[in-house]
Structure formats: structure tokens, C-alpha cells
Amino acid sequence: MENANILAEGSYQELQSSGLDFTKLLKSSEGTTDDEIDTTNVINNSPEQLSNLSRQGSIKSIASSIDENKLNGTQAEPVEVAETRSSGKVSHSVYLSYISAGGNSFKISFLLFICIFTQMLSTGGDYWISYWYFDFYFIYQVNLEDNVFRNTESKSMNTNNFMTYTISDSHWVISRQCCVIVYTVINVTLIIVVFIRCASFVSVFISTSMNLHTDMFNAITRATMYFFNTNSSGRILNRFTKDIGAIDEMITVPSMDFIYNSLSLMGIIAVVGIVNVYLLIPTFFIGVLFYYTVVYYLSTSRTRSPILGYMNASLQGLSTIRAFEAEEVLSREFDNHQDLHSSAWYIFISSTEALGFALDIICLIYITILTFSFLVVENDIFGGDVGLVITQAISLTGSLQWGIRQFAQLDNQMTSVERVLEYTNVPQEAELESSQDKKPPKEWPDKGQIVFENFYLRYSLDTAHVLKNLNIQIQAMEKIGIVGRTGAGKSSLIGALFRLALNEGNITIDGIEIHELGLHDLRSKISIIPQEPILFTGSMRKNLDPLNEHPDHALWNALEEVELKTIVEDLPDGLNSKMSEGGSNFSVGQRQLVCLARAIVRSNKLLVLDEATANVDSQTDALIQNTIRNKFRSCTVLTIAHRLNTVMDSDRVLVMDAGTVVEFDHPYNLLKNKDGFFYKMVEQTGTETSELLHNIAVESFMNIAQENNELTT
Numbered sequence: 238m239e240n241a242n243i244l245a246e247g248s249y250q251e252l253q254s255s256g257l258d259f260t261k262l263l264k265s266s267e268g269t270t271d272d273e274i275d276t277t278n279v280i281n282n283s284p285e286q287l288s289n290l291s292r293q294g295s296i297k298s299i300a301s302s303i304d305e306n307k308l309n310g311t312q313a314e315p316v317e318v319a320e321t322r323s324s325g326k327v328s329h330s331v332y333l334s335y336i337s338a339g340g341n342s343f344k345i346s347f348l349l350f351i352c353i354f355t356q357m358l359s360t361g362g363d364y365w366i367s368y369w370y371f372d373f374y375f376i377y378q379v380n381l382e383d384n385v386f387r388n389t390e391s392k393s394m395n396t397n398n399f400m401t402y403t404i405s406d407s408h409w410v411i412s413r414q415c416c417v418i419v420y421t422v423i424n425v426t427l428i429i430v431v432f433i434r435c436a437s438f439v440s441v442f443i444s445t446s447m448n449l450h451t452d453m454f455n456a457i458t459r460a461t462m463y464f465f466n467t468n469s470s471g472r473i474l475n476r477f478t479k480d481i482g483a484i485d486e487m488i489t490v491p492s493m494d495f496i497y498n499s500l501s502l503m504g505i506i507a508v509v510g511i512v513n514v515y516l517l518i519p520t521f522f523i524g525v526l527f528y529y530t531v532v533y534y535l536s537t538s539r540t541r542s543p544i545l546g547y548m549n550a551s552l553q554g555l556s557t558i559r560a561f562e563a564e565e566v567l568s569r570e571f572d573n574h575q576d577l578h579s580s581a582w583y584i585f586i587s588s589t590e591a592l593g594f595a596l597d598i599i600c601l602i603y604i605t606i607l608t609f610s611f612l613v614v615e616n617d618i619f620g621g622d623v624g625l626v627i628t629q630a631i632s633l634t635g636s637l638q639w640g641i642r643q644f645a646q647l648d649n650q651m652t653s654v655e656r657v658l659e660y661t662n663v664p665q666e667a668e669l670e671s672s673q674d675k676k677p678p679k680e681w682p683d684k685g686q687i688v689f690e691n692f693y694l695r696y697s698l699d700t701a702h703v704l705k706n707l708n709i710q711i712q713a714m715e716k717i718g719i720v721g722r723t724g725a726g727k728s729s730l731i732g733a734l735f736r737l738a739l740n741e742g743n744i745t746i747d748g749i750e751i752h753e754l755g756l757h758d759l760r761s762k763i764s765i766i767p768q769e770p771i772l773f774t775g776s777m778r779k780n781l782d783p784l785n786e787h788p789d790h791a792l793w794n795a796l797e798e799v800e801l802k803t804i805v806e807d808l809p810d811g812l813n814s815k816m817s818e819g820g821s822n823f824s825v826g827q828r829q830l831v832c833l834a835r836a837i838v839r840s841n842k843l844l845v846l847d848e849a850t851a852n853v854d855s856q857t858d859a860l861i862q863n864t865i866r867n868k869f870r871s872c873t874v875l876t877i878a879h880r881l882n883t884v885m886d887s888d889r890v891l892v893m894d895a896g897t898v899v900e901f902d903h904p905y906n907l908l909k910n911k912d913g914f915f916y917k918m919v920e921q922t923g924t925e926t927s928e929l930l931h932n933i934a935v936e937s938f939m940n941i942a943q944e945n946n947e948l949t950t
């Protein structure tokens with residue numbers, strides 16, 4: 238195929254005789270067919286196995302590397318860490334963090350004050366009515382009964398005046414007009430305060446969500462690479478969508494209801510205590526009974542089944558399930574999850590009903606105790622107060638049930654807060670900016686000399702070192718090829734330069750120890766072309782020059798170097814044309830060329846190629862190799878080699894095995910050692926290819942020797 242057109246089709250012989258690009262390609266790579274074998278797998282495989290591998294394609298090659306990993310035992314890929322539970326008991330510190338995320342202590346105290354004040358006004362209004370009724374009783378009832386007052390010291394009474402009268406030593410009577418005015422003031426104030434309370438709640442809840450989201454976002458963007466290796470992107474997105482969604486929507490209403498109901502309960506207890514302090518004794522015992530009922534209920538309402546997660550995963554992997562004809566197994570597993578889910582849900586409904594019944598009984602007992610206490614205990618409690626206490630206690634029944642259900646929901650949803658808080662505390666990378674006294678000069682690195690000294694690397698504190706005691710000196714402008722079997726530590730060596738894992742020991746670039754620098758200062762000075770080309774959503778310009786530092790002509794020149802100029806010119810908006818997500822409107826090879834153009838634009842002294850040509854055709858490979866040779870002549874280039882021919886003309890080849898450097902010299906010198914790793918790797922590519930590779934090495938060695946001679950004469 239070429240440019241999305243079928244140029245030719247037919248058998249191998251037919252295509253061979255057609256003289257099309259296909260046969261040219263074959264001819265150009267005739268000598269390197271075996272060479273296409275991944276060098277990372279060759280050391281321990283026989284030639285027969287290797288040729289089998291190359292024929293069997295990528296699936297086999299993946300399988301072989303997995304087998305190898307299994308055999309070695311030590312080279313396990315990072316395992317995804319277990320997901321935090323989505324239900325269960327939430328600690329008090331989570332509640333505290335949730336509350337403190339709502340704003341400063343003044344804001345939270347104000348909200349608390351306004352809630353208590355609202356409840357005081359509400360209970361005060363009820364209490365005022367009872368007081369009012371008391372006045373009415375004295376003025377109309379008692380006065381009608383021949384002005385017989387207890388402890389009578391009768392005074393003249395004028396109920397129409399806005400005045401108070403002392404009826405006894407201990408009680409005041411207030412005029413009706415005054416009662417109405419006070420009651421109106423209480424209610425109007427209550428309405429205003431309720432509005433203020435609503436506004437405060439909205440403000441606090443919005444701040445809570447925003448702060449939790451921002452904290453998590455900031456923490457994730459600065460998290461170590463190890464975190465991303467052990468947490469899938471789906472899981473991270475889940476926290477930003479589902480958990481933040483729960484904080485936005487599912488927690489707010491239950492929190493408010495719970496606070497209202499708790500305060501209302503306190504209001505009722507206060508009224509009971511004011512009317513008769515001895516009634517607090519049965520209230521206490523009922524409270525204890527009530528507490529244990531609620532604790533029992535909450536523990537049963539937390540059961541969950543992962544049915545939704547299972548369903549989601551099944552839908553996402555539907556094609557795989559069908560391809561492997563695993564529908565039966567999956568539907569059986571789904572049924573099990575469904576059974577668990579249904580039984581948990583049934584328990585939840587039953588326990589909620591049981592709780593309602595238990596609370597009704599408890600409230601009934603309480604109301605009975607209160608009511609009979611007024612009959613049994615001889616005292617001078619006024620009838621209005623009795624009515625007030627009983628009506629308040631009756632209102633307990635509904636509000637308590639609702640409050641507890643809301644608390645159960647709140648407690649369940651609080652796991653979302655816990656999960657968000659967990660991600661705000663993930664391990665962070667080093668500082669982005671260097672301290673003033675360690676700031677590197679603007680032109681650093683101007684030579685490109687790299688020195689590793691007693692260097693070790695591991696991916697987490699509880700795993701073994703994957704790079705061990707490296708002592709490497711790479712001279713300025715050297716072209717270094719890095720080879721080794723899979724898991725030897727080639728990518729880790731590159732990662733060490735970018736400080737992506739836990740580095741121990743020294744790495745010096747042009748005399749500056751990189752661990753003393755800020756990450757921005759370090760990483761912006763090393764260009765990398767990875768195996769998987771990374772393009773951003775946005776314009777072509779943004780992809781070539783993300784920080785907008787270079788003029789247009791520099792970008793066009795870079796595109797010309799990688800032979801993409803005409804393709805970009807043909808795009809509707811040239812440099813401003815939009816790239817799809819991940820650059821999917823470009824082929825893999827073209828994306829790789831854009832990455833190369835980006836590296837050319839940056840013109841750093843250090844370039845790293847991590848198997849950059851592994852996924853491209855041999856023509857693009859040749860173009861990339863040539864461009865690198867020409868454009869990065871004065872740079873230090875580290876190339877992790879996928880195909881041996883790409884590193885045979887390097888100044889030196891670094892052979893790695895099990896995290897250590899086993900050989901490091903010019904390929905010509907390495908090939909002299911017939912017991913060496915590199916020699917064996919070359920030999921295992923087949924007779925023809927190895928001969929070709931030997932020739933490239935000799936030619937390159939001669940060229941270098943000639944250049945050195947010219948320099949000395």
C-alpha cells in the first residue's frame with residue numbers, strides 16, 4: 238500500500254516480479270531480514286528459536302518476554318497496587334479533613350454558629366408559644382377565677398398595654414401585643430438566618446469540593462512515575478469523576494440533614510431539661526440505647542458488592558470476552574456478584590426497616606416515660622410546658638429515623654473523600670526549580686559529557702535495585718549505542734537521566750551533578766524520542782514548540798529535515814492545523830518524525846532515542862538515522878538499539894545485562910572478543926546479517942581512525 242492506495246496485490250512471486258516498492262523494500266533489507274529480530278531477546282536463544290520467533294510475530298515475542306520474565310523471577314513488571322475500598326468505616330480524621338477543606342476556621346465556626354443560632358430560634362419560637370399560653374392562662378383563666386393567684390400579690394392589670402406585670406416573685410406576665418411582636422421577630426429572624434445558613438452551606442460545600450479537587454490534581458501532576466506505573470489511568474480518572482462527583486452531589490444533602498437533625502435533637506433535649514431537669518436522666522438512658530442501635534445498624538448498612546465495577550470491566554472487554562468465548566464464565570461470575578449484591582441490598586433494606594421499628598419503639602418508650610413522669614412526679618410544671626415537651630418528643634420519631642439514614646449514607650459516601658485524600662498524599666517528585674545557588678548556566682550543557690559514578694537505581698524502596706554500581710564515562714559528542722536483553726536495564730538507564738525513579742549515586746552532566754538541579758532545569762535540557770511517539774492534542778505548532786519559544790521558520794526547517802514539510806503544508810491550516818488526540822491523524826512513523834522535528838527545534842546537546850525506530854518501516858528508519866547523523870553531529874546521542882545495524886557505526890556500544898554494564902567499547906573492538914556478549918548477539922542474527930554487521934563495524938572503525946589521523950597531522 239502507499240498513500241492509502243493499494244498499489245499491488247498477489248502472491249510473493251507476483252509481487253516480486255511487479256517491480257513495485259514492496260520488492261525494493263525486500264531488496265534493501267535482504268541482508269537484514271534476520272536483523273529485524275529484537276536484539277533484546279537474542280542472547281539466550283538459539284538461531285532456530287530466533288528465526289521461529291521472527292516469523293511468529295509480535296504475539297510470540299511478547300509471550301517469549303513474559304516467559305523469560307517468569308523464568309528469571311526477578312524481572313516482574315510493576316504490579317498494580319490494590320484499590321482502596323469503596324465502603325467501610327471511615328476514620329474521624331477523614332471527617333476532619335473534609336470539614337477543614339471547606340475553608341478557614343472562621344468560615345467553619347461561622348457556619349456552626351449560624352446552624353446553632355437557627356436551631357435556638359426554632360426551639361425558642363416553640364418555647365415562646367408555651368410561655369405565651371402561660372400568660373393567657375394567668376390573665377384569662379386565673380383572673381376569671383376571682384383573681385386567685387398562687388402567692389397572690391395582685392396588681393392592676395391592663396392587657397392591652399405593652400407592659401409586663403409581676404405576678405409573683407418568680408414570674409412575669411407579658412402583654413399579648415408584646416407576645417405577638419416577640420414571636421414575629423423570632424420568626425422573621427429565623428427566616429433571615431435560614432437564608433444565611435443556606436448561603437453559608439453552599440459556600441462551604443463548593444469550597445470543599447474545589448479544594449479537595451485542586452489538592453488531588455496538584456498532587457497527581459507532581460506524583461512520581463512509580464505512582465503512575467502502579468495505578469491505572471482508569472483508576473485515577475475514577476477518583477476525578479466518580480469520587481469528586483459523590484463529594485459534589487451525594488455528600489452535601491445528607492450532611493445538611495444530619496446537622497439539622499442533630500441540632501434539632503439537642504434542641505429537644507434542651508427543652509426537656511429546661512422544663513424539668515430530672516427528665517434528663519431517662520433521656521440519657523434512652524440515648525445510650527439509641528446509640529447502640531444506631532452503631533449496629535451502621536455496621537450492617539456498609540456491605541457492598543463490586544457489581545458495577547465488574548459490569549463496567551466486562552463491557553469494556555466485550556470483544557476480548559467474545560474472542561475467547563468466555564461468555565459462560567463471565568455470566569457465571571456476574572451471577573455470583575449479582576447474588577451477593579442482591580443479598581447485601583436486601584440486608585440493607587431489612588436493616589433500615591428494622592432500625593425504623595426499633596427507633597419507633599425507643600421513642601415510644603421515651604414519650605411514655607416523659608408523659609407519665611408529669612403525672613407521677615409531683616411538681617408545679619405548667620400544662621403548656623408539658624404539651625411542649627410531649628410534642629417535641631413526638632417529633633423525634635420521624636426526624637431521628639431520617640437523620641440516621643442520612644448519616645448512614647453520609648458515612649458510606651465519605652469513602653469517596655477518603656479515596657480523594659489518599660491521592661492528595663501520594664509521594665511527590667523532587668522540586669521543579671533549582672535553588673538560586675544551584676541554578677545551572679543558561680548554556681548548560683554545552684558539551685554533552687555524562688558521567689555515572691557508583692550509580693544504583695530502583696523503582697521503589699521495597700524492591701531490589703535494577704541498576705547496580707554503574708560507573709560510565711560518556712564523552713562529549715559521542716554516539717553511544719545501548720544494547721542488552723529484555724529487562725537488562727536499558728530504559729532504566731535513560732530514566733535515570735530524567736530522574737524518573739529512585740536514583741542513588743552520582744550522575745554528572747558537564748560537571749553539574751543532576752540531583753542538585755530542579756527537574757525543569759534538568760529535563761528541558763535532554764531531548765528524547767521514545768518508542769511510542771507522544772503527540773499532544775493541539776496544533777502542529779504546539780507539538781513542535783510547546784513553550785512557543787521558536788520562530789516559524791525554525792519549525793518549517795525542522796519539518797523539512799524530517800521530510801514532513803509538504804505533508805504539513807497540505808494540511809488545511811499548515812502549522813496551526815489541529816492534531817487529534819495522541820496524534821492519531823498521523824501514522825506512527827509520521828508521529829515519530831514529528832518527535833524528531835521537535836528534538837531538532839529544541840537543539841539540546843543531549844539526545845536520547847529509546848528504540849525510536851522499532852515501530853517504523855525501514856525507509857523511515859533510514860531517514861531518522863540519517864537525520865540524526867547530520868543534525869545531531871555535535872550532540873551526545875544515546876541510542877537504545879532495537880536493530881543491531883542502528884548501533885554498529887556508533888562510537889561505542891554499551892552492553893548491559895541484569896542492571897550492570899558488561900561491555901563498553903567500539904563495536905569493532907567488542908567483536909574481537911569471541912566470548913563476549915556483543916559478539917554472541919551479532920552471531921545469533923544469522924550468517925549473512927552478522928557478516929554485514931561486522932563490515933559496518935570495521936568500516937566505522939576505519940573512518941574513526943582516519944578522522945583521528947587527520948586531526949593529529
Ligand SMILES: Nc1ncnc2c1ncn2[C@@H]1O[C@H](COP(=O)(O)OP(=O)(O)OP(=O)(O)O)[C@@H](O)[C@H]1O
Pocket residue numbers: 277311312313314315463466696703721722723724725726727728729730
Ligand atoms: N516502572 C517500573 N517499575 C518497577 N520496575 C520496573 C519498572 N520498569 C522496569 N522495571 C524493572 O526494571 C528492570 C529493567 O527494566 P528496563 O525496562 O530498564 O529494561 P530494558 O532493558 O529497557 O528492557 P526492554 O528492552 O524490554 O525495554 C526489569 O526487571 C523491570 O522489571
